[in-house]
Amino acid sequence: xxxxxxxxxxxxxxxxxxxxxxxxxxxxxxxxxxxxxxxxxxxxxxxxxxxxxxxxxxxxxxxxxxxxxxxxxxxxxxxxxxxxxxxxxxxxxxxxxxxxxxxxxxxxxxxxxxxxxxxxxxxxxxxxxxxxxxxxxxxxxxxxxxxx
Amino acid sequence: xxxxxxxxxxxxxxxxxxxxxxxxxxxxxxxxxxxxxxxxxxxxxxxxxxxxxxxxxxxxxxxxxxxxxxxxxxxxxxxxxxxxxxxxxxxxxxxxxxxxxxxxxxxxxxxxxxxxxxxxxxxxxxxxxxxxxxxxxxxxxxxxxxxxxxxxxxxxxxxxxxxxxxxxxxxxxxxxxxxxxxxxxxxxxxxxxxxxxxxxxxxxxxxxxxxxxxxxxxxxxxxxxxxxxxxxxxxxxxxxxxxxxxxxxxxxxxxxxxxxxxxxxxxxxxxxxxxxxxxxxxxxxxxxxxxxxxxxxxxxxxxxxxxxxxxxxxxxxxxxxxxxxxxxxxxxxxxxxxxxxxxxxxxxxxxxxxxxxxxxxxxxxxxxxxxxxxxxxxxxxxxxxxxxxxxxxxxxxxxxxxxxxxxxxxxxxxxxxxxxxxxxxxxxxxxxxxxxxxxxxxxxxxxxxxxxxxxxxxxxxxxxxxxxxxxxxxxxxxxxxxxxxxxxxxxxxxxxxxxxx
Numbered sequence: 001x002x003x004x005x006x007x008x009x010x011x012x013x014x015x016x017x018x019x020x021x022x023x024x025x026x027x028x029x030x031x032x033x034x035x036x037x038x039x040x041x042x043x044x045x046x047x048x049x050x051x052x053x054x055x056x057x058x059x060x061x062x063x064x065x066x067x068x069x070x071x072x073x074x075x076x077x078x079x080x081x082x083x084x085x086x087x088x089x090x091x092x093x094x095x096x097x098x099x100x101x102x103x104x105x106x107x108x109x110x111x112x113x114x115x116x117x118x119x120x121x122x123x124x125x126x127x128x129x130x131x132x133x134x135x136x137x138x139x140x141x142x143x144x145x146x147x148x
Numbered sequence: 149x150x151x152x153x154x155x156x157x158x159x160x161x162x163x164x165x166x167x168x169x170x171x172x173x174x175x176x177x178x179x180x181x182x183x184x185x186x187x188x189x190x191x192x193x194x195x196x197x198x199x200x201x202x203x204x205x206x207x208x209x210x211x212x213x214x215x216x217x218x219x220x221x222x223x224x225x226x227x228x229x230x231x232x233x234x235x236x237x238x239x240x241x242x243x244x245x246x247x248x249x250x251x252x253x254x255x256x257x258x259x260x261x262x263x264x265x266x267x268x269x270x271x272x273x274x275x276x277x278x279x280x281x282x283x284x285x286x287x288x289x290x291x292x293x294x295x296x297x298x299x300x301x302x303x304x305x306x307x308x309x310x311x312x313x314x315x316x317x318x319x320x321x322x323x324x325x326x327x328x329x330x331x332x333x334x335x336x337x338x339x340x341x342x343x344x345x346x347x348x349x350x351x352x353x354x355x356x357x358x359x360x361x362x363x364x365x366x367x368x369x370x371x372x373x374x375x376x377x378x379x380x381x382x383x384x385x386x387x388x389x390x391x392x393x394x395x396x397x398x399x400x401x402x403x404x405x406x407x408x409x410x411x412x413x414x415x416x417x418x419x420x421x422x423x424x425x426x427x428x429x430x431x432x433x434x435x436x437x438x439x440x441x442x443x444x445x446x447x448x449x450x451x452x453x454x455x456x457x458x459x460x461x462x463x464x465x466x467x468x469x470x471x472x473x474x475x476x477x478x479x480x481x482x483x484x485x486x487x488x489x490x491x492x493x494x495x496x497x498x499x500x501x502x503x504x505x506x507x508x509x510x511x512x513x514x515x516x517x518x519x520x521x522x523x524x525x526x527x528x529x530x531x532x533x534x535x536x537x538x539x540x541x542x543x544x545x546x547x548x549x550x551x552x553x554x555x556x557x558x559x560x561x562x563x564x565x566x567x568x569x570x571x572x573x574x575x576x577x578x579x580x581x582x583x584x585x586x587x588x589x590x591x592x593x594x595x596x597x598x599x600x601x602x603x604x605x606x607x608x609x610x611x612x613x614x615x616x617x618x619x620x621x622x623x624x625x626x627x628x629x630x631x632x633x634x635x636x637x638x639x640x641x642x643x644x645x646x647x648x649x
Contacts, residue, residue, distance in 0.1 A: 003577055004577065007573075007577065011320065018327060018342075021341075021342065022341075025334070025339050025341055026339075027337045027338075027339050032336050032337065032599060032603060033602055033603060033606065033607035034599055034602050034607060035337070036334040036336065036337045036339050036341065038599075039330070039595045039598060039599070040327075040330050040341065043323055043326050043327050043330070044327075046319075046323055047320065047323045047324075047327070050316055050319055050320050050323070051320065053316055054316055054317070054320070057316070070373075073372040073373050074369040074370070074372060074373070074569075074572055077368070077369055077372055077544075078369070078565060078568070078569055081365075081544070081548075081565045081568075082562075082565060084548065085548065085558055085561040085562065085565070086558075088548070088552070088558075088561070089558065093549075097545055097548075100541065100544075100545065101541045101542070101545065104537075104540075104541035104544075105537055105538060105541060108372070108536070108537035108540070108541070109537050110537055119538055123538070123541075123542055123545070124545075127542075127545060127546070127549065131549050131553075135200060137199065137549065137553045139549065139552070140552075
């Protein structure tokens with residue numbers, strides 16, 4: 001089974017669920033002859049058709065190499081990102097960003113912990129002053145109860 | 149003619165207001181920064197700036213985004229010439245001779261001709277833009293909903309044809325964007341579709357979230373595997389241009405401008421294709437084609453002029469027909485929609501200050517970039533020396549801030565990460581990302597116009613084919629989808645880099 005075939009099967013499933021959901025959308029007004037479900041059904045149908053073509057027509061083989069060797073770092077980064085956004089609002093922008101940056105620096109090859117932390121701190125404060133204080137985007141405060 | 153001059157006067161009145169000049173400077177600077185940085189391309193760069201333009205006057209917002217767009221192109225060519233790393237797809241062709249020139253110690257003239265060529269091309273094509281767009285907009289005023297939805301089908305299908313090698317995958321990417329656009333409250337009936345009880349989804353999925361996730365986060369996910377490769381930077385001398393260099397490049401610039409502008413107007417054929425085509429054209433016309441690829445200054449002048457002219461040409465279908473020709477213009481159109489300005493023929497009558505302010509600001513941006521970038525090129529090069537282990541975590545943090553600023557909710561951030569994973573998969577398996585963005589931007593309006601057309605025709609779907617203009621447009625769309633098969637029957641298609649289109 002090639003990657004393209006797996007993707008085609010997933011897309012077939014997604015389009016089936018998408019169309020099933022669309023069937024439930026009713027409530028046409030008098031003028032709106034096709035209603036809210038026709039367009040999603042059209043999209044879902046086309047997707048299913050193209051996914052089917054890909055399922056039948058795909059011939060290419062998957063690129064070699066073990067999964068972790070090729071995707072390990074990306075998986076770790078996705079995990080780190082989820083942790084980052086999960087803590088962002090409760091712990092606050094300053095602490096989470098500082099922690100995320102410092103750990104990333106170490107992970108990506110910085111050997112000296114104090115340099116990783118120092119640069120992490122500098123960037124965090126820089127971003128805070130630029131976006132929160134200057135551009136007024138008000139980032140989450142969290143544990144620091146700093147009031148403006 | 150007098151009408152155009154009057155409009156232009158109006159435009160310059162807007163563009164030269166102090167606040168707008170400041171925005172043009174800031175935009176040009178930030179844009180160049182984005183163009184120089186690997187990892188953030190023009191699409192995600194402009195998307196990240198969208199939260200900042202909320203609250204600005206639409207004309208000011210467009211002026212800033214145009215300056216950013218122009219800046220990314222300048223920044224992209226700088227890195228192409230100096231380190232052989234194109235910041236984006238449309239400056240790939242510049243690396244062929246640009247990097248060779250800088251290895252021969254001629255980085256100065258290469259950078260200078262890129263800037264001067266872009267300036268000349270930009271100026272000429274803006275004049276052409278003014279001449280073309282008004283008649284086109286007037287002609288498009290007669291379009292009804294059937295014609296408009298047919299136009300959108302044409303825009304989506306021709307982008308899918310040109311983006312990437314596999315048409316089937318490009319179309320799937322388009323459909324993914326269109327399906328994402330159906331999330332949220334249906335405007336006609338008020339029914340919530342695909343929101344699954346999550347209140348943050350009622351307004352639909354935000355363009356910023358999708359663009360940043362699909363483009364920026366996926367890019368970072370890809371490059372974390374390659375961190376540690378060192379780039380070699382050559383010492384940079386003064387940026388200057390001799391009269392001989394300029395005269396050698398003159399016709400390359402003019403031809404690059406013409407090619408770029410016409411390619412730019414075509415739906416979906418963007419700056420990338422224009423730059424490759426004009427490079428190929430110069431090489432074919434040259435008396436000594438063997439010099440190309442070995443540091444010929446025309447090999448820098450032509451693609452740089454062409455991609456700038458194409459960027460201007462690209463604005464025409466976006467402004468007059470509301471059909472963006474590239475991911476970047478799709479994002480800019482998304483910005484207009486965010487500010488409740490609907491592009492299309494009415495834009496010229498309803499918001500003349502936005503249109504002509506934007507057009508005038510292109511002149512201004514060109515000039516700003518010329519005075520800003522030639523002296524500052526050394527500074528921008530320093531940024532390239534930043535170790536990647538500091539750069540990429542910083543980019544991720546900026547993405548998080550940008551997406552959080554849109555809706556202040558964890559839902560958007562979660563979607564950003566999921567779409568980042570999806571984009572990572574798509575990049576590795578040849579699904580182009582551009583069509584998904586265009587689908588997302590056009591999706592809502594496509595459904596609305598289709599339903600309006602069906603209301604007028606009383607539910608008769610053949611209305612799209614029997615109305616003459618709409619029928620012809622759909623025929624063109626069908627031809628554009630069939631074209632790759634016809635061509636590949638004759639010979640293998642050359643590979644097109646898919647980031648920009």
